Amino acid sequence: MVILVTGGAGFIGANFILDWLRVNDEPVLNLDKLTYAGNLENLTSLTGDARHVFVQGDIGDRVLLDKLLAEHRPRAIVNFAAESHVDRSIHGPEDFIQTNVVGTFHLLEAVRGHWTNLPDDEKAAFRFLHVSTDEVYGSLEVGDAPFTESTPFSPNSPYSASKASSDHLVRAYHHTYGLPMLTTNCSNNYGPHQFPEKLIPLMILNATRGKPLPIYGDGMNVRDWLYVTDHCSAIRTVLQNGRLGETYNIGGWNEMPNIEIVKTVCALLDEMRPDAAGPYTRLLTYVTDRPGHDRRYAMDASKIHQELGWKPAETFETGIRKTVRWYLDNMQWVENVASGEYRKWLDTNYAERGAQ
Ligand code: NAD
Ligand code: TYD
Numbered sequence: 001m002v003i004l005v006t007g008g009a010g011f012i013g014a015n016f017i018l019d020w021l022r023v024n025d026e027p028v029l030n031l032d033k034l035t036y037a038g039n040l041e042n043l044t045s046l047t048g049d050a051r052h053v054f055v056q057g058d059i060g061d062r063v064l065l066d067k068l069l070a071e072h073r074p075r076a077i078v079n080f081a082a083e084s085h086v087d088r089s090i091h092g093p094e095d096f097i098q099t100n101v102v103g104t105f106h107l108l109e110a111v112r113g114h115w116t117n118l119p120d121d122e123k124a125a126f127r128f129l130h131v132s133t134d135e136v137y138g139s140l141e142v143g144d145a146p147f148t149e150s151t152p153f154s155p156n157s158p159y160s161a162s163k164a165s166s167d168h169l170v171r172a173y174h175h176t177y178g179l180p181m182l183t184t185n186c187s188n189n190y191g192p193h194q195f196p197e198k199l200i201p202l203m204i205l206n207a208t209r210g211k212p213l214p215i216y217g218d219g220m221n222v223r224d225w226l227y228v229t230d231h232c233s234a235i236r237t238v239l240q241n242g243r244l245g246e247t248y249n250i251g252g253w254n255e256m257p258n259i260e261i262v263k264t265v266c267a268l269l270d271e272m273r274p275d276a277a278g279p280y281t282r283l284l285t286y287v288t289d290r291p292g293h294d295r296r297y298a299m300d301a302s303k304i305h306q307e308l309g310w311k312p313a314e315t316f317e318t319g320i321r322k323t324v325r326w327y328l329d330n331m332q333w334v335e336n337v338a339s340g341e342y343r344k345w346l347d348t349n350y351a352e353r354g355a356q
């Protein structure tokens with residue numbers, strides 16, 4: 001038995017593989033294109049471990065997919081592969097359409113061809129789990145009830161629109177062809193190995209370099225934060241026991257405005273790596289807002305709790321402490337990912353924002 005994980009060299013995919021192989025011995029075939037966000041250094045602890053097989057490739061490559069499915073006959077696929085950063089989708093949406101929409105379509109077509117011809121027992125046991133986001137539901141106002149699985153999709157960024165499209169395709173392949181699909185929609189993740197373009201690692205990195213901490217708009221946009229290993233355990237739970245064709249919301253019941261998140265990171269850095277120049281909050285800088293910036297996301301994660309018994313193991317206090325510690329202990333990882341491409345991205349995204 002083997003599972004196929006796509007996008008397993010990225011932030012959540014790599015955490016998922018590391019956790020998967022910690023809790024069981026079933027091998028993982030990891031298909032990843034290694035874009036700027038994919039990093040095999042996330043998986044160095046698996047070097048020499050025969051349970052992890054890496055293949056560099058694109059989920060949109062039908063020839064490769066047909067070959068991998070025929071050769072390895074995975075019993076399940078977990079699809080993490082995606083372009084994942086909202087700001088990049090604003091500066092250049094094309095890659096998002098190509099991977100998240102067209103790539104997912106090709107992956108689904110390959111799986112349909114493969115699954116249709118499986119013997120009945122393998123067909124019945126097969127699962128395809130599509131990993132998605134709360135951003136497909138759009139934006140909430142203060143006081144609105146959190147998103148449930150029946151909240152209509154209302155994506156606002158090219159990223160969320162591309163993810164919503166892929167979710168629709170997954171739904172249609174279940175409804176039309178009977179493919180054994182599961183979809184998870186999760187809130188903002190944080191934790192080790194997250195690329196430092198996203199809020200929390202960007203703030204840790206900038207603070208340790210004495211650089212400004214750029215807060216978009218008024219800093220009062222709200223996200224619902226979940227520690228990455230809790231997302232991984234939720235995915236394992238849905239893969240094991242989720243009802244076919246269903247979607248499951250995953251969240252930490254932990255809504256916080258961005259400014260509070262960044263101040264928490266600053267306080268932890270003050271404690272763990274005090275700076276002679278003064279508290280890290282001195283670096284807070286309000287900058288021009290993200291265009292179309294969603295105000296608030298909040299997940300109602302009661303379905304996965306009531307049906308499948310899942311709940312997060314970490315609180316925000318324990319998770320954020322582990323996260324800051326991990327980045328401070330792994331500055332070489334950070335230096336290695338902060339390549340020329342990364343510096344170019346910082347220029348593209350921040351140079352013209354300026355302080356407000
Ligand atoms: P990431 O950007 O860190 O990693 C994405 C990975 O996919 C990278 O390793 C990249 O090389 C790979 N990839 C990109 N295009 C590919 C292609 N065409 N073929 C094969 N591999 C490709 O993203 P992440 O934060 O780990 O997110 C993983 C998934 O979880 C995404 O589908 C994302 O939409 C979803 N998600 C993320 C969050 C979050 O807070 N990060 C929250 C909810 C859902
Ligand atoms: P991000 O980590 O990009 O995740 P998402 O947009 O998918 O929620 O951003 C999280 C929040 O932090 C979002 O409201 C935008 C804000 N943000 C900043 O204020 N400054 C920054 O430099 C970044 C990257 C994000």
